Amino acid sequence: MAKRSRTKSSASTAGSAPGEVGPRQPCPCGSGKRYKACHGAPGGGQVFVKRPFEGLASECDLVALRELVPAATVPLTLTEEYGGRTVKLCTLLPAAAPAMVRDSGEIWLGLQVQHGFGDPSRDLAAALIKALDSEAGVIGLTDPPGPGPRLQDVVVDGPLEVSVREGFEYWVEDMEESSELAAALEQAEGAAAPTARLTEVTAAYWTRMGAKEHLRWVMPEPEDTLLTALARLHVRGDDVIVPDARLVGMFRAHGLLAPVWDLPVGTGPEPLEEAAATFKEKLDAALADDSDLTPEERSARSGLANRQVTIR
Template identity: 50%
Template sequence: MSSSATQTVPAVGPRQPCPCGSGKRYKACHGRAAAARASAFVPRPFAGLPGEGDWVALREVVPAATALVRTAAGAAEHGAEPGAQVVVASVLPAAAAALRRADGSVLLGLQTPVSSGDPSRDAAAALVRAMAAEPGTALPPAGLPGPGPRLQDLLDPDGGFAVTVHDGFGFWVADGARTPETDAALQEANASVVPTRRLTGVEAAYWCQVGHRRHLRWVLPHEEDALLDALARLHAAGASALGPESRYLGAFRAHGLLVPVWDLAPDAGAQDVEEPAAAFAARLEEALAATGPLSAEERRARAGVVSRQLTLR
């Protein structure tokens, strides 16, 4: 069968006969190829978008935050309204993929329970669906979206990605739409929010307080091997901390980027980390620029850095 004929085979239930006439169930015939395309893994799904680190942070580590983006002029080619403003949110009510409010505005959620191997494609599919939905519609995740546009195809590359961190989920409800019922729901949701602040002096770094402990989670854009070498150089030199009483805990990987985590002083607020973080960023750039081989001490430090892989809970 030709590729063009393959693309026109309609999707049916996985246990139903495949429409191509092979006699096989759809999931064992054309459905298998469709599922493979839909779940194709993209190592850095948000690469090429302004603020890649912040996209990763909103999807993985920030409980309540929003950022305003704008669709590109060419978005119409992919079924989206061009030049429209969209509110990207860390999470929406019931982990919805998107909301189209009664006023027509669109909110796009990043933290959803259904994900393919390309979160950018998932979010783009939800955005297209939301723009075609009736006002007042919440769109739950719809499973694997199949081939189609990604956020990089839909969003204005010059639109920026300025994140606003919120203390709660009040942004879920449009101005003037608050009711006693929504207030009760928001109060319950807000009880789970981990206090979080975004640093202003460096990119994609987030202070948070978990119980009595305070941390900094910093999504760094550098290639992993080079970053690990640089962290090892700093650690061996005793320069990997962020001020007094802080220590480098380790890192986890998220969407192709490394996210180092520091334990901070018990009373350290976000403002107290600004200067140490800026100083660390300068030291890191120097370490990244070093081209010589690691010393024996630095190799031992690198092994320690690599072994400190964290699991985010």
């Protein structure tokens, strides 16, 4: 009996091709359910989109704002088809709302919302379009939006003007004070670690969490290519951003990798600007190197691959 159970367990996962999600594994949509009970079930949802923001000029920043940055706002300009107006993209809205229409008529869109419908880009567009036809208040998105426009179809593409905030005071900047709003703001503030966006490179964010400082940098290159380049740099000792910093691993989010460095306490964001630009030059050279890896580089690559944490 025990042998038969082990065989059954193995068969449940062994049939999956490399890179596919097994039926008992967590669904990649982020719902928290097993794949077989979510997008792997008949009628369980739309096809999972691995890189929902692919094709947008600011794909890396969008991934960082959705998964790594606690408090930030970005103006988005809609295409003429959707009115050509400007809306405010926010990392987080009160009560994690998908969208809000303010009393002023301004539309705010929440980025850090986990709907579990398979395609965050489509979910964002659906909440935004719904808000365009709504009165002031919170805009919900409780049912799968189905086929329809995605964020790429709704907004004018281009680099994002990211404003990293110290906290969530922007929630109440245009509202009268109330005890309810003050309580919500106080609760949210505790989750806003000090964060700064570097200006010399794209989608790199310094943060301080407790007594530790980190650099988290979302990069657009394919995973295999990036791992190989980082392994080459590691063997040469060129993966050190600033003295005594250490590349400790990387996040995998929405189809992209975000290498993470531990920084010496007291580094702050300013010294990272020139250092990150210099590192980017070395990384570009390593990315262009198509020679075979040495045994030391292969070992380094294997070590980097084992220090990945998948967020989405």
